Each structure stands twice: as C-alpha cells, then as structure tokens.
Amino acid sequence: MPYVRPSDLETALSLASQPNQGVIAGGTDVFPASQQGQRFQNLLDLTAVRELAGITLSESGIRIGAAARWRDVIDADLPAAFDGLKQAARQVGSVQIQNSATVAGNLCNASPAADGVPPLLTLDASVEVASAARGIRRLPLDAFILGVRQTALQPDEIMTAIMVPTPPENAGSSFEKLGSRTYLVISIAMVAALVFKDAGGRITFARIAVGACSPVAQRLRRLEVSCIGKRPEEISVTADHLADLTPIDDVRGSAAYRLDAVAELCQRAVKGAAR
Numbered sequence: 001m002p003y004v005r006p007s008d009l010e011t012a013l014s015l016a017s018q019p020n021q022g023v024i025a026g027g028t029d030v031f032p033a034s035q036q037g038q039r040f041q042n043l044l045d046l047t048a049v050r051e052l053a054g055i056t057l058s059e060s061g062i063r064i065g066a067a068a069r070w071r072d073v074i075d076a077d078l079p080a081a082f083d084g085l086k087q088a089a090r091q092v093g094s095v096q097i098q099n100s101a102t103v104a105g106n107l108c109n110a111s112p113a114a115d116g117v118p119p120l121l122t123l124d125a126s127v128e129v130a131s132a133a134r135g136i137r138r139l140p141l142d143a144f145i146l147g148v149r150q151t152a153l154q155p156d157e158i159m160t161a162i163m164v165p166t167p168p169e170n171a172g173s174s175f176e177k178l179g180s181r182t183y184l185v186i187s188i189a190m191v192a193a194l195v196f197k198d199a200g201g202r203i204t205f206a207r208i209a210v211g212a213c214s215p216v217a218q219r220l221r222r223l224e225v226s227c228i229g230k231r232p233e234e235i236s237v238t239a240d241h242l243a244d245l246t247p248i249d250d251v252r253g254s255a256a257y258r259l260d261a262v263a264e265l266c267q268r269a270v271k272g273a274a275r
C-alpha cells in the first residue's frame with residue numbers, strides 16, 4: 001500500500017494531482033469503510049502539512065485548518081457561538097477517535113449523519129479547497145456537500161481549511177444528538193442552533209440546522225424566521241417547519257419517529273443556545 005506524508009502544501013498538491021490518490025488526514029474511516037479484500041489505492045496523508053494545521057482567529061473570522069482534529073476544536077478558546085460545534089466534537093466517535101479524526105474529514109466523507117455539519121451550517125461556514133493547477137477556491141458548506149458521500153471536491157483538489165466568519169457578538173449555540181447510546185453511535189437525528197437574544201430575552205437572530213434526516217444536513221429557514229421576536233420557551237415546531245426534511249426508515253428509527261424527535265430536539269437546541 002503506497003503511502004506518502006508530505007510536510008508542505010505545495011508537495012501535497014503536486015501529489016494530489018497524480019491519479020489514484022486517496023487523501024486522508026485522521027484516517028479513522030479508511031478501514032471501517034473498506035470492504036473485505038479491498039485493495040487500497042495510494043494514500044496521501046495530510047496530517048504533517050504545516051499550512052493545514054491548527055485553528056486561528058482573526059478580525060475577519062476563524063480558520064480551522066484541514067488537519068485540525070476534533071480534540072483541537074474542544075481545546076480551542078473560541079466564542080460562545082462555537083459551543084454547539086464543541087458539543088458535537090465531544091460526540092464524534094470516542095475520545096480516541098476525537099484525538100485523531102479531523103473536522104475536514106468529517107465534511108469530505110459527506111455522510112448524512114456527519115456530526116460536524118449542522119453546527120458548521122449554523123456558523124455560516126465555507127470550505128477552502130486547492131489544486132496545483134487552479135489554485136484556491138472557496139465554497140459555502142451547503143454548496144460543498146452535494147449528496148450522500150458526494151462533494152464538490154475535484155479529483156486533484158484537497159480541502160485546505162474551513163472558514164467561519166466572525167459570529168454575532170454574544171450569540172449562543174447548542175447541539176442536540178439522538179442516538180442509541182452516548183459514544184460510537186451513528187445519529188438517529190441531530191440539531192444545532194445558534195441564537196441571539198435582546199435585553200428582553202426575545203430572539204432577534206436564529207440559525208437552526210438538522211442532520212441525519214435528509215441526504216444532506218440543512219437549515220430550517222422557516223423555523224428560523226418563526227423564532228424571531230419570541231422567547232425560547234415560546235418556540236413551537238410545526239410540520240410546516242420540517243417540510244423540507246426527508247428522513248428514511250432504517251434500523252435506527254422510522255421516518256415518523258425521526259420527525260417527532262427532530263421537533264423536540266429543535267426546541268431543546270434553541271433553549272440550550274439561548275441560555
């Protein structure tokens with residue numbers, strides 16, 4: 001199994017432009033996702049690339065490098081608007097996986113149940129990708145993940161960072177996940193919320209996103225609008241608010257159960273974000 005681990009971005013991009021390169025960072029999904037007897041392609045490991053490391057804050061926003069691990073998110077000194085992302089980070093696999101798995105890998109896998117996607121949607125995140133031939137381009141997160149295990153990443157591109165604009169000052173966030181146990185579980189449903197309240201305790205700004213209930217996690221924009229002017233305890237989730245969701249029946253739960261669960265999770269997430 002050919003394996004390379006470059007230390008700089010230029011070399012990594014040059015290698016990525018070669019055919020049959022499997023790009024990994026934490027690599028926690030490589031073997032679990034493989035089939036018995038599968039022959040692995042060349043593996044390009046990005047964990048040593050200097051330009052992809054760490055989480056940095058600036059006046060314009062927060063940059064999460066493509067090699068940043070979930071443990072880095074948990075440990076980072078970030079605004080309260082990132083509390084939902086930190087809560088999601090603590091539920092990615094187990095502690096051992098959090099110490100290895102990357103945020104970028106969670107997005108590139110494009111699972112409908114990827115824990116990182118809903119909180120990043122509420123943070124209005126975008127994805128920075130690069131290739132040796134075309135340089136850097138940036139995509140909104142909802143334009144990067146196209147479907148189940150499908151992204152807008154071209155064969156010669158690698159993700160270089162996740163970019164989050166500076167969130168509204170004093171905004172709070174929360175993440176709620178329903179699963180059959182606490183760790184090492186695929187979500188039945190999950191909700192992230194980011195809200196801002198005025199001095200009277202009424203919501204003036206809201207973003208709410210749901211995962212594991214459609215091929216791609218998505219914002220509930222009608223619910224967001226209905227939250228404006230209300231106190232968190234006054235929020236009521238209706239079928240119309242959830243109309244864009246298309247949950248499936250599987251071994252973890254029925255579609256009807258998921259919709260019932262999401263309505264409750266939305267209320268919990270909004271209340272948690274508004275504390």
